[in-house]
Amino acid sequence: MEEDQKKAQIYAQKDLAELYQEFSSSPIGLTAQVAADRLQQNGLNTIQKIKRQPEWQVFLKNFVSLMACLLWVSGLIAFFSGTTELGIAIWCVNLINGLFSYYQQHAAQKATDSMLKMLPNYTQVIRDGKQQQIDASQIVVGDVFLLNAGDAIPADARLLETNSLQIDESALTGESVPATKNAVYQGSDSDQLSANNLVYAGTSAVNGSAKAIVFATGMKTEFGKIAQLTHQQKKNVSPLQLELNRLTKQLSIISLSIGAAFFVASIFFVHYPPAQAFIFALGMIVAFIPEGLLPTVTLSLAQGVRRMAQKHALVKELNSIETLGEATVICSDKTGTLTQNQMTINHLWTPEHDYQITGEGYEVNGQIMLDQQPADLKDPDLQKMLEVMVLDNEAKLQTNSSQQKQTLGTPTERALLIAALKSHLDLQQLAEKLPKLQTFPFDSIRKRMSTVHQLDSKQQLVLVKGALSETLPLCSQIQENGQVKALTAELRQRILAANAQYAASGLRSLCLSYKKIPSSQQVDLAEAESDLIFVGLAVMMDPPRPEVYQAVKKCHQAKIKIIMVTGDRPLTAKAVAVKIGITGPNPQVVTGEQLEKMSAAQLKEVLKGDVIFARVAPEHKYRIVLTLQQCGQVVASTGDGVNDAPALKKADIGVAMGKLGTDVAKDAADMILTDDNFASIVAAIEEGRAVYSNIQKFLLYILNSNVPEAFPSVLFLFSGGLIPLPLTVMQILTVDLGTDMLPALGLGAERAEPDVMQKPPRSRQAHLLKKSLIWKAFGWYGLLASLISTFAYFYTNYVSGWPGKALAASGSVYLEATTMTLAAIVFCQIAAVLNCRTENTSVFKIGLFSNHQIWIGIIFEILLLSILIYLPFLQGVFNTTAIGVKEWLFLIAIPIPIFLLEELRKFISRHFQRT
16 A cells, blocks of 8 residues: 555656656547556446345354254254154244344345445546546546536546646545645645645545546545455454353353253152153253344344434444444544534634624524624625625535525635625625636645735725735735724734634634735736735634534433544644533544554553544554454444545444445445434434343343243152142243243333433443343242242132142143143233333333333233133143133233332332432
């Protein structure tokens, strides 16, 4: 890459004749035949996308996760053990899981592909001596193309001719101020991107026109090189994937241990033969495997994806949304992400007054104020400033189809025009009154622009605007209250002090000046820009997005650190960061140059405090993300430019901008913001946290049913068979694979709890299967359900004469007792699914009926239970029998005390948290 940069620098310095010779080209371009041959030899001028996995691999991946493999093996064992129904049920669940997961991923990818677009479609080239329009992908090295304001640049090229050309290079450099370009090479000690006579693919012209010759296309452009760097980065496994793998291993160990214990116990206590003991143990193993885990995780993620799409965020991979929920640090660009990318004039300063201008952006939505009152627009100093702002300006005003006024031009000149319009100035009348005679365009050396106008028959008016450091030294006089007088050292100091005060707030000042000269045919540059009269400062900034203040505040409440990483100037970056609350009043500002000199240890130390990175290059942003990850942080990195792509790919989750983002950035990212709004990231974090919370709620719900499923078997084993088995293996599977599934999936659709953004990100040491969850599942929900279902079993026997006679081991009484045990567990689960909807918040607060999917699941499990109880051919398979109205009333009453007891526990828990 360094060699390529040297080559580009050579192209910047080469004589044009040599350049034409090297490319076998000329000022009138290539011939059509030469262009066709080169296209055949070098390929299309396109940026290659990151190579994706073949579709068949993506499909199969959904069927070979650790949990899926565990289920395949469990089903296989069931087949070999003779329980065919069990094997079919397990494998069907696995197939549904995989197909559902693949469908969601495929749909998300298809939506993303439809919105991603490549380089500009058409370019004006000169071929065979004629100007013609071609598809940008057909352009080749040696082509001569034409460039006008608003055009995107299709390839890296050397400028041949320019006219007031300014290029927006923010996609490559992060610099929000357009770069002035010139066909004449001016030496630069900085990197090749600063070469004033080179333009690059992926950037665009905001002002002027030019002719250029192509020296690099496709993947050999700067745009392509950074894309290639991005392709080389391997994506890390998401925290959710790691945690699910860990959870699967934990559950496998628990299930197999319990199965082994029950196998041994059934042989020693009940004297089962090994084959029968194995089938019995297999039932226990399957009971403790959460078969619905994969569909619940997928559904939770898919629901989050859909909700995020409504909040202007497109998630490319399902796991990405949960990963964002784990983010501890957001590395964010400034321009267009935190700010509006719309330069706005907010002060007009004269020696006498500091005028404030309300409104933001490129709309006429404010007015000029002085001391919080509408300003006197007849002030001669203000009028002269407005005159310079309007006439010494290449921006154009036009009316669109909706009869709204729009401006075209560079951000600075558009801002000046909009500010002038807020004074209700008639631009056309002013232009006719002072017709333009000459223009001396802005360039990066002078940092000024000047125009000459006809004042009257005897005089001409020269208007000059430019950087204060370059323009103020040319001023020898000053206008104050309409009077022109000498510019004293004291007055100069006042001007510089005002500028310094604005600069400290991240504002940029533009010096406005003028002079009158006698009428003449022509005025040269030296004469135009000398002995000027200073009139005032136009002060501007790229304003922060209105929503970003609240978004940043939410991040701080959620203990998420925000680090601004931008290509913009240090002073501007600091002012914006402090203003919107990203940092405190005195953050450390580190430039790219300073970062290069830092050791790994020094950078880690800097990242612990309030820090802003400014003037950074692509490799700098990548290094920052990598270092944060080495410090144990889960990093979300935002960006829109090509320069952001490597960091986007390396980050735990890359967030690209959909409107202003480059294709390389979108391709590297995991998520794309369709509104380019930082506030949407915060909404995504909330959804991500909800997803993780929902997976834990599912686990709690599924695991709590394991206790009442296992408890009857424990009674049977440790009584030596005196207590007949209150729950058969097929009934256990009825709960796991039937009645539990839909309500559990409903938990995956639960919205975020009200306090989800009041908590810090979960620690990497914290896990899905935590101690508090196990205690609540086994020692609270599970214990209650075990007691109630066991009571149902013994009560049924009691009604039939127990303890006067032995507990029924077969016949109608036994069938009724096992049916009531099964039904009691199902109705306990109805209470449990409602209780699992929140951790400590009252279910009444979020709305008892607000999650329709859970209630659909509850209705489904009651219907399924009824079918198993009343259909004769299923009664034999599942050891059930019909029950009466009295039994149904008992079952319906079960959820009420369990639900209210949990509401009481949550109330007590909230009380202790407050105190």
